[in-house]
Amino acid sequence: MQNPKLKVKAIIFDLDGTLVDSRAAYSEAAETAFASTGQRMVDARIVTEIPRRLEQDLPIDDLIIGVDVKRFKEIYLRAYYQATIKKNKPFPNIAGTLEKLSSRAKLAVTTRRNIPETEVKKELTKFGLAKHIQKIVTSQDTLKPKPSPEALIKCAEHLDVRIRDCAVVGDSVIDIKAGKNAGAHTVAVLSGIFSRKELAKEKPDLILQNVNELAIYVE
Secondary structure, X not given: OOOOOEOOOEEEEEOEOOOEEOHHHHHHHHHHHHXXXXXXXXXXXXXXXXXXXXXXXXXXXXXXXXXXXXXXXXXXXXXXXXXXXXXXXXXXXXXXXXXXXXXXOEEEEEOOOOOOHHHHHHHHHHOOOHHHOOEEEOHHHOOOOOOOOHHHHXXXXXHOOOHHHEEEEEOOHHHHHHHHHHOOEEEEEOOOOOOHHHHHOOOXXXXXXOHHHHHHHEO
16 A cells, blocks of 8 residues: 655654664663663663663563662663763764755654753754754653653644644654644654554554655655
């Protein structure tokens, strides 16, 4: 079946796993958190399983047996935010893709990172992406994080477009859930830490390998 064209006035992107590759930051955060609790990380699967669980507000007790979970989370998240500064990198050709898309729709970014919008803007500026983004919303700007639609609605309001005329693009199940909760079009990308099977369960309008493919479908 042919994938549908998206007739939208705005595109709201997730950040980690969608525009930027955060895998190295996930790894450093896990190593730092385990080391601080006197344990070695013995299973590479845990590197991606921890952020997958935290993103969905699922328990991680079985991944860090014998460790105080609250303290581990605090150390992990602090280490992750620090690691993103030096470890994150844009996915290939993202700058060119955003330039193309910005000529067809207004662009915004949302993230569940609990950091100021100015920090995200610094990161996007370093990668040459900020000039294409008209609005950034982080967890500090909302009362409820994704899958609540609050961040997406804030973006749409700032961009002066109806949420139903927006496409929400992300690599995780909560991105798709948030988009559906908002009443927007939804696009899942396979560049992050969630599988096609997991994302397909949420029934997004499109499932793409990465953001670069989006330019084919946005009119």
